[in-house]
Amino acid sequence: MNDLIRLLRLYRPYAGWIALSIAASLAATLANIGLMAASGWFITAMALAGVVAQSFNYFTPAAVIRAFAILRTGGRYLDRLISHEATFRLLATSRGWLFAHLEPLAPGALSDFRSGDLMARLKGDVDRLELVFLRLLAPLAVAALSSIVVILTLARHDGRLAAAVGAALLVAGLILPFAAAFAGRGAGRRTAEISAEIRTSIVDDLDGLALLQLTGADRRRFDALDRRYGDLIAEEARLARSTGFGQSGVALAGDLAAGATLLIGVPLVSSGRMSGPDLTMATLLALAAFEAFNGVPAAFTGLAGTLASARRIFALVDRQPIVVDPAKPQNPPARFDLEFTRVGLTYPGASRPALADIDLCIPEGARVAIVGSSGAGKSSLVDLLVRFRNPTSGQIRLGGAPIDQLSGEAVRERIAVVPQNAHLFTATIADNLRLARPDASDAELREAAAAACLLSSIEALPQGFDTPVGIAGARLSGGEARRLAIARALLAASPILVLDEPSEGLDAETENDLFDALLARNVGRTLILLTHRFSAIERMDEIIVIEAGRIVERGRFDELSERDGAFRRLFDRIDETIGHP
Numbered sequence: 001m002n003d004l005i006r007l008l009r010l011y012r013p014y015a016g017w018i019a020l021s022i023a024a025s026l027a028a029t030l031a032n033i034g035l036m037a038a039s040g041w042f043i044t045a046m047a048l049a050g051v052v053a054q055s056f057n058y059f060t061p062a063a064v065i066r067a068f069a070i071l072r073t074g075g076r077y078l079d080r081l082i083s084h085e086a087t088f089r090l091l092a093t094s095r096g097w098l099f100a101h102l103e104p105l106a107p108g109a110l111s112d113f114r115s116g117d118l119m120a121r122l123k124g125d126v127d128r129l130e131l132v133f134l135r136l137l138a139p140l141a142v143a144a145l146s147s148i149v150v151i152l153t154l155a156r157h158d159g160r161l162a163a164a165v166g167a168a169l170l171v172a173g174l175i176l177p178f179a180a181a182f183a184g185r186g187a188g189r190r191t192a193e194i195s196a197e198i199r200t201s202i203v204d205d206l207d208g209l210a211l212l213q214l215t216g217a218d219r220r221r222f223d224a225l226d227r228r229y230g231d232l233i234a235e236e237a238r239l240a241r242s243t244g245f246g247q248s249g250v251a252l253a254g255d256l257a258a259g260a261t262l263l264i265g266v267p268l269v270s271s272g273r274m275s276g277p278d279l280t281m282a283t284l285l286a287l288a289a290f291e292a293f294n295g296v297p298a299a300f301t302g303l304a305g306t307l308a309s310a311r312r313i314f315a316l317v318d319r320q321p322i323v324v325d326p327a328k329p330q331n332p333p334a335r336f337d338l339e340f341t342r343v344g345l346t347y348p349g350a351s352r353p354a355l356a357d358i359d360l361c362i363p364e365g366a367r368v369a370i371v372g373s374s375g376a377g378k379s380s381l382v383d384l385l386v387r388f389r390n391p392t393s394g395q396i397r398l399g400g401a402p403i404d405q406l407s408g409e410a411v412r413e414r415i416a417v418v419p420q421n422a423h424l425f426t427a428t429i430a431d432n433l434r435l436a437r438p439d440a441s442d443a444e445l446r447e448a449a450a451a452a453c454l455l456s457s458i459e460a461l462p463q464g465f466d467t468p469v470g471i472a473g474a475r476l477s478g479g480e481a482r483r484l485a486i487a488r489a490l491l492a493a494s495p496i497l498v499l500d501e502p503s504e505g506l507d508a509e510t511e512n513d514l515f516d517a518l519l520a521r522n523v524g525r526t527l528i529l530l531t532h533r534f535s536a537i538e539r540m541d542e543i544i545v546i547e548a549g550r551i552v553e554r555g556r557f558d559e560l561s562e563r564d565g566a567f568r569r570l571f572d573r574i575d576e577t578i579g580h581p
């Protein structure tokens, strides 16, 4: 119930549109009921007049029938127009609203969601939200309001007629749909869950299709998906049976109401308390009133699925971001020295800290390499630096300002990071570069590409900077993709540049050229390298060695190489594994 109320609150900005749509739909439904009833009355009255050879003014009823017919058509057209407009507005804002909640959660608070799952929530689950409005709220309101009009009209003729039809409407409008919804509630919820699971799997499988083929797991995954589709069809069949039970119940209630009208009305006509045409009108009025209830059982059985989708959306919206910006962020500093004071980080649920007692000062313009074996804590350090996470203890300062007093955006504008698997968008090379600076000129793009040793490769392409990079950069080699990501970071012109294994996948010559270019073109800019490669480390001002989350050694390359310490142990190990000179 709480979920339903919360869902209805989402509709509040559209209360006007919803009221308009209900008004148009009500006009069309009443016109339809009126058309049936007036036509019945008219035909019976004409027939009776013919039997007794009496003159009959057919102009007025004919005009009323025409008016009802026009109102019905116009009302239906308006109803479709308004309800679609309201639905699209609702969908557009719901998706925007959900995305606005998602954005501050990335990356930390979303790390346990698969991208397919997020996609399923943003698409399928949001789509289902409209159903409450389109199939439940509006039809139920129209059915209830039109029933009141029908009951009041019948009550003017005879109270028993009104009571009989009212009772049947109550059964058709509430009791049967509730029974159908109760019978189908499990199937409705499971339909939403299985649909979301299938969407998630499809996105995952498509992402990893090449790997699935390589490992021969594609057939197994396909069969598993097929089985889930089988489950979905079975649940939908169950749901359809419940809906069908509800709908046939509504039709039966309508027929029973018409029968009851005749049962009560015929004696009234015989005793002269009711005219023949009025009885036809009352009978058709009762029958037509049930048409408004046709969609109600489906709306009720669909509610469980819609609420399951709403719960999946609320679960996302209710997540708290890992890092919250200060209410009043400080002005960004003018200098860019980095200072870590006794910084520690323990991931939730972890038995040991990923980082502990990190004391580190990187002056503006310094060139520093941070090295350590896999899992030592290098990426965690960078996450803290760009405020993707807060340290569990200690403090980080940028230009003297505690970074938790700065907005995340201000920090990230000043610290550009190129992670190991930097994402490239499915767009052209130029589009990917301009993500960092939309107003960058062509000359600036060329300069950034040259600084990342990528210009000659781009110029060799027939479409140059307008070459599409393929899905997530699939048309580029690993080394090219990495250099494109570096060029993008260089274009951002942030005073601090952090590169995670920038030369991975490059041959020795290109690697050398890349570091020559990076060092020559970024004088004055702080450069932090996370790397295992000697050619890069040798040229850095300082090397910081991390082991199990702690700084265990630091110094210049020649000092550390001579010392029999952690640095030598680390690189002896790498030499053994990759046979580095």
Ligand SMILES: Nc1ncnc2c1ncn2[C@@H]1O[C@H](COP(=O)(O)OP(=O)(O)OP(=O)(O)O)[C@@H](O)[C@H]1O
Pocket: 111, 347, 348, 350, 354, 372, 373, 374, 375, 376, 377, 378, 379, 380, 381
């Ligand atoms: N989101 C997370 N939740 C829990 N533990 C994490 C998380 N991210 C990293 N860790 C753990 O923290 C430790 C440091 O990981 P980190 O990714 O910082 O290492 P790294 O030095 O960057 O490794 P690599 O060179 O392989 O990228 C590891 O033990 C890792 O398992």
